[in-house]
Each structure stands twice: as C-alpha cells, then as structure tokens.
Amino acid sequence: MTTTEGVQTTARRRWLRLTNPFIYLVAIFVGGVTILPIVYVVVSGFRTTGQLAADPNALPDPWVTENYSAVLTSPEFWQQIQNSLVIAVITTLVVVGFGSLAAYALSRFVFRGREALYTFFTLGLLFPVGVAILPLYLLLRNLDLLDTAWAVALPQAAFGLPVTIVILRPFMRQVPAEIEDAAAIDGCSRFGFFWRFMLPLSKPALITVSILAFVGSWNAYLLPLLLLSDPTQYTLPLGTAVFQSQYSFDTARILAFTALSMVPALALFVLAERRIIGGLSGSVKG
Amino acid sequence: MPAPADLATGRRRRPGRPVANRPRRLRKRVELTLFLGPAFVLYSALVLVPMGMAAYYGFFNWTGLGPLDDFVGFDNYRRAFSDPVFRGSVQNNAIIVALSMLIQLPLALALALLLNRRMRGRTLLRTVLFAPYVLSEVITAVTWVLLLQPSGPVDHAMETLGLGRFVQLWLADPDVVLYTMFVVITWKYIGFGIILFLAGLVAIPDELKEAAAIDGASSWQTTRHIVLPLLGPTVRIWAFLSIIGALQLFDLIWIMTLGGPAGASSTMVTYLIDHGFKRNEFGYGSAVAMILFTLSFVVALLYQRFVLRRDTEGALTRMAG
Numbered sequence: 001m002t003t004t005e006g007v008q009t010t011a012r013r014r015w016l017r018l019t020n021p022f023i024y025l026v027a028i029f030v031g032g033v034t035i036l037p038i039v040y041v042v043v044s045g046f047r048t049t050g051q052l053a054a055d056p057n058a059l060p061d062p063w064v065t066e067n068y069s070a071v072l073t074s075p076e077f078w079q080q081i082q083n084s085l086v087i088a089v090i091t092t093l094v095v096v097g098f099g100s101l102a103a104y105a106l107s108r109f110v111f112r113g114r115e116a117l118y119t120f121f122t123l124g125l126l127f128p129v130g131v132a133i134l135p136l137y138l139l140l141r142n143l144d145l146l147d148t149a150w151a152v153a154l155p156q157a158a159f160g161l162p163v164t165i166v167i168l169r170p171f172m173r174q175v176p177a178e179i180e181d182a183a184a185i186d187g188c189s190r191f192g193f194f195w196r197f198m199l200p201l202s203k204p205a206l207i208t209v210s211i212l213a214f215v216g217s218w219n220a221y222l223l224p225l226l227l228l229s230d231p232t233q234y235t236l237p238l239g240t241a242v243f244q245s246q247y248s249f250d251t252a253r254i255l256a257f258t259a260l261s262m263v264p265a266l267a268l269f270v271l272a273e274r275r276i277i278g279g280l281s282g283s284v285k286g
Numbered sequence: 287m288p289a290p291a292d293l294a295t296g297r298r299r300r301p302g303r304p305v306a307n308r309p310r311r312l313r314k315r316v317e318l319t320l321f322l323g324p325a326f327v328l329y330s331a332l333v334l335v336p337m338g339m340a341a342y343y344g345f346f347n348w349t350g351l352g353p354l355d356d357f358v359g360f361d362n363y364r365r366a367f368s369d370p371v372f373r374g375s376v377q378n379n380a381i382i383v384a385l386s387m388l389i390q391l392p393l394a395l396a397l398a399l400l401l402n403r404r405m406r407g408r409t410l411l412r413t414v415l416f417a418p419y420v421l422s423e424v425i426t427a428v429t430w431v432l433l434l435q436p437s438g439p440v441d442h443a444m445e446t447l448g449l450g451r452f453v454q455l456w457l458a459d460p461d462v463v464l465y466t467m468f469v470v471i472t473w474k475y476i477g478f479g480i481i482l483f484l485a486g487l488v489a490i491p492d493e494l495k496e497a498a499a500i501d502g503a504s505s506w507q508t509t510r511h512i513v514l515p516l517l518g519p520t521v522r523i524w525a526f527l528s529i530i531g532a533l534q535l536f537d538l539i540w541i542m543t544l545g546g547p548a549g550a551s552s553t554m555v556t557y558l559i560d561h562g563f564k565r566n567e568f569g570y571g572s573a574v575a576m577i578l579f580t581l582s583f584v585v586a587l588l589y590q591r592f593v594l595r596r597d598t599e600g601a602l603t604r605m606a607g
Contacts, residue, residue: 020405023400023401023403023405024405024406026397026400026401027400027401027405027407027411030397030411030415031410031411031414031415033473034414034415034417034418034473034477035414035417037418037429037430037433037473038417038418038421038429040433040439041429041432044439055442056437056438056439056442057439057442057443057446094328097324098324098325098328099325101320101321101322101324101325102321102322102324102325102326104321105317105318105321105322106322109314109317109318109321111314111318117322121325121329124329124333126582126583126586126587127333127337127579128530128533128534128555128578128579128582130534130536130555130558130559130575130578131337131340131575131576131578131579132332132333132336132337132340132575133336133558133559133562133575134340134343134350134558134562134563134568134571134572134575135335135336135337135339135340135343135572136332136336137350137563138339138350138568139332139335139336139339154328154332155332157328158328158329158331158332158333159332159333161325161328161329161333162329165325190317190321191317191320194321215420218422219421219422219423219424220422221422221423221424221536221537221540221541222536222537222555222559225540226559226563237422237423237424237425238424240422240424240425240428241424241427241428241541244428244431244541251432254428254432255432258425258428258429258432261425262421262425265420265421265422265425266417266420266421268420269413269416269417269420270413273413273416
C-alpha cells in the first residue's frame with residue numbers, strides 16, 4: 001500500500017510540474033469567461049448611463065453610487081424580496097412537511113398498493129409545470145387565489161413533491177428497524193416516532209430537499225409571471241424582468257438592480273455551497 | 287438489506303400485548319391517511335387534475351371564459367401540427383438538445399478531466415463555475431440582454447480584439463438568435479455539468495488507473511478505456527437532465543426575445559404561453575401542452591428504458607445514502 005502510494009505521489013508530482021502552466025491557463029480562461037459577465041454587471045452598476053454609452057467596457061470614472069442607492073431605497077425592491085421570501089418559505093415548509101410524512105409512510109408502513117402509490121408520486125417527475133399551467137391558472141382564479149403567495153407556493157410545492165419523496169424514501173428506509181421497535185415498546189406512537197426519531201435522523205436529506213425547494217422557488221419565473229399580475233405581489237425575478245423592460249432607457253439602473261438581485265442567491269450559495277453542490281450532484285449521481 | 291418495514295407490522299411491534307384485530311386495522315388506516323393524505327391531496331389537486339383538465343380542454347375551442355361548449359375534436363392538434371411556427375418551435379427544442387449533446391457534453395467532460403487534479407484555487411474555481419447555475423434564469427437573461435445589445439459590451443469587446451467583422455445582431459437576426467441562446471444556456475449550465483463530472487471522477491478508485499498505468503496504458507488509453515466508461519452513469523444522468531431541461535426551455539427565451547424575431551427562437555413552452563395566455567386560446571394552448579407532455583414523456587420513457595436501464599435502479603432512486 002505504502003509503496004504504491006509513494007510511486008503515485010512521485011508520479012503525480014512530476015505530472016503536476018509538467019502540466020501546470022497549461023492547466024492553470026485553461027482554468028483561468030474558463031473561470032474568467034464564467035465570472036466576467038457577473039463582475040461586469042456589478043462594476044458597471046457604479047457607472048452612469050452616459051458613461052456606459054460613451055464606452056460600454058470601461059471602469060467607472062468616477063464611481064457613482066446613485067444607481068445602487070436608488071434601488072436600495074426603493075420600497076418595490078424590498079417588497080419583492082419579501083414576497084419572494086414568503087413564497088419560498090411556504091413552498092419549502094409545505095413540500096418538506098407533506099413530503100416527509102408521505103415518504104415515511106411509503107418507507108416504513110406495510111400496506112397493499114404501497115409500490116403503486118410510490119410510482120404514482122414518482123411519475124410526477126415527468127410532469128412539467130408548463131403542461132398544467134393553463135388549467136392551474138383557471139383553478140386558482142376560481143378559488144380566488146390569484147395574486148396571493150399561495151397561488152405560487154402551493155403549485156410549486158405540489159410539483160416539488162415527487163423529487164422530495166424520491167430523495168427522502170431511501171434515506172428513511174435505512175434507519176434501522178430496531179430503533180422503531182424499541183420506541184414502540186416504550187410506548188411511542190407512529191407519529192411520535194416520526195417526529196422524535198425519523199425527522200432528526202433524516203436531517204441531511206431534509207436539508208437537501210429544503211435547499212432544492214427553496215432555491216427552485218426563489219428563482220422561479222413561469223408561475224409568478226402567470227399567477228401574479230399585481231405589482232405589489234411581484235417576486236424578485238418577476239420584478240427584475242419587469243424593471244428591465246420598464247427602464248430600458250436607463251441601462252445603469254438596470255445593472256444595479258440586477259446586481260442587487262444576484263446578492264441573495266449568491267449569498268445563500270456561499271453559505272451553503274457544500275450542501276447545494278452535494279445535494280444537486282448527489283440527487284443525480286446515485 | 288432486510289426490509290425493515292416487515293418489522294413494523296403490528297404483531298411484531300408489540301410483542302406480548304394482544305390487540306384486537308379490527309381496531310388495529312382501523313388505526314393503521316387512520317395513520318396511513320394522516321401520513322399520506324396531505325401529499326396525496328395536494329399532488330392530485332394541483333398536478334394530476336390540471337393535467338387531466340388540459341387533456342380535456344384540448345378538444346375545445348375556448349377562451350377560458352364562458353361555457354365550454356365548442357367541441358372541435360382533434361382540430362387543435364391538427365392546427366398545431368400544420369402551424370409552421372409550432373413546427374419550428376419543436377425543431378428549435380430539438381436543435382438545443384442536439385447542440386447540448388454535441389458541444390456542451392464534450393466540453394464539460396474535457397474540462398472536468400483537465401481540472402480533476404490537485405491544484406491551487408480549486409475550491410475557488412468550483413465556486414466560480416457553479417455561480418451562474420445558482421443565479422436565476424431571469425438574472426441570466428437580463429444580464430445577457432444588456433451584454434448583447436447592439437454596440438453593447440460584447441460587440442465593443444469584439445471590436446477591440448479585432449473581431450469586429452464577426453459582430454452580429456445577436457438577438458435580432460433570425461439566423462443567429464437560436465445559437466446565441468445556446469451560448470447563454472451553455473454559460474449558465476456548463477458549470478453544473480463540470481461539477482457533476484468532477485464528483486463522478488473523484489469516485490473512481492485510483493487503484494484502477496494505477497493498475498492500467500502499470501500494465502503500460504498511456505494516459506489517453508486509461509482515460510478512454512477506464513475513466514470514461516466508469517463515468518458513464520453520471521454522463522447518462524446529465525444527458526437526461528439536459529434533454530428534459532431543453533424541452534422545457536422558457537424563462538431565458540421569454541425574457542430575451544419572447545420567442546422572436548418572427549418565431550426564430552420560439553420553443554414549445556414559449557409557443558404555449560404565447561397562444562394560451564397572450565391570445566387567450568385556452569383550448570388550443572391546452573392541446574399544445576398535451577403535445578409537449580407526450581413528447582417529454584415518450585423521450586423520458588425511452589431514455590429510461592434504453593439508456594438508463596444499465597444503471598441499476600435508475601435515475602434518482604439510489605440517492606441520499
């Protein structure tokens with residue numbers, strides 16, 4: 001073992017030394033192309049539309065903060081953040097709550113038709129929200145829910161159930177049956193077991209599905225676009241798109257707005273990077 | 287693994303405590319309803335019922351208001367298949383799928399293979415590559431609209447680099463716009479592919495590569511015959527997600543071009559929204575939705591059947607362990 005490792009490290013060291021410049025060049029190029037548009041938006045937000053028209057690709061001279069302060073002091077921006085937050089939280093709570101209850105029953109109960117029911121839920125992975133959007137709109141209109149957070153959150157939660165159940169069920173299956181037996185002997189009810197043991201034991205998977213649901217909701221555009229027409233109900237993505245079409249004459253202001261609307265998603269990403277990458281690649285890697 | 291659920295049946299769960307059969311069965315039924323009911327109701331009401339309604343509305347000529355009484359049979363479907371804009375939309379979706387497989391996949395694979403080694407700044411690079419994936423499609427679209435506007439940042443940069451004669455009307459030229467979209471899609475999603483493949487590469491045991499090297503395999507031979515085949519499952523899942531995503535393409539296009547100019551960047555979903563909502567053709571839009579659904583469903587099933595079959599248990603079921 002030690003010998004192979006030794007051979008390998010020497011080989012790797014030589015390999016590193018030989019190829020480094022080229023690899024780093026590729027890495028810098030790819031990273032640069034990826035990050036440049038984002039940096040451009042953030043930095044150009046400090047210029048005026050006049051500066052931008054004179055030369056779109058220059059550094060701010062002088063740096064102006066009016067664009068950013070105008071967005072940050074506008075009540076619309078904060079309203080949209082709040083709306084997005086409310087919708088994302090409702091979506092996440094509903095999908096994780098309902099999904100974990102169902103996944104628990106589907107993983108630990110024995111009953112006829114269990115696998116059929118599981119398939120019934122997993123089929124939803126193949127149903128794109130676009131297909132159901134017209135009837136959904138009519139349904140929510142009839143329920144008088146249009147222009148409310150529920151109109152967006154509930155369908156999102158419903159369409160998020162399949163992936164939530166698919167991720168949670170195998171996880172809950174791995175919890176040893178002995179724990180459940182012991183809890184039952186101690187007089188713990190089915191729900192008590194679910195609440196006091198199953199949820200804490202499934203925490204990693206619960207965090208993964210929560211992040212998937214939250215980020216999906218936070219970034220969503222199609223449902224808010226069609227179900228929210230009242231500007232006071234706009235979510236951040238919807239508001240960003242509308243802002244872009246309304247202020248098309250004031251490029252600098254759009255840049256600042258776009259830069260600021262990047263902040264929450266990027267902040268969440270930096271805070272939970274490992275979870276997000278682990279969750280996303282884990283959920284597809286197998 | 288023994289099925290743990292077997293132990294969860296009542297009799298073995300409470301040894302030595304005789305329980306009458308009927309109350310226990312009733313209790314189990316109540317428990318099942320409480321656990322499964324909420325998800326079942328929500329999923330049925332907001333996913334399955336609307337899908338069924340779309341299938342039904344598709345046979346009517348209807349504006350979404352007033353009585354649903356103008357039954358037209360398969361006319362809506364006939365109309366969709368004979369509309370050149372809709373056929374163009376299907377074709378555009380297909381082109382995006384094809385370009386993803388032919389360009390994005392090899393590019394992401396090559397970059398993942400190149401970057402799969404210990405190097406300075408690897409964590410930073412991973413964060414950078416993943417950043418566009420985390421941003422919403424709306425932010426991506428607005429950003430690129432600004433970058434690509436005529437004599438905007440991109441055009442200007444190209445002129446500075448002496449590439450001025452390649453400048454196009456990126457979003458306004460019908461012959462160019464779809465490829466522009468593909469570049470933007472690639473910018474947003476290639477990091478996801480690279481990270482996925484890197485995760486797959488890390489899982490390949492070094493011993494295999496060493497063994498091949500000891501047997502005299504060149505680095506390319508090791509990659510071709512050991513690494514790539516072992517990466518197969520990851521690649522197949524990536525391709526599946528990419529195909530399904532490309533068939534649902536909407537946000538980016540809607541914000542950047544609304545499917546224009548003259549339908550040149552239209553996709554099935556932008557066509558659906560354009561007719562269903564903007565023109566209030568709920569019946570016709572529903573028929574289009576059913577075509578979209580059938581197409582995605584068939585593609586997904588065929589893919590599961592013929593491509594993912596090899597990867598035991600398939601797509602998402604093995605996760606979270």
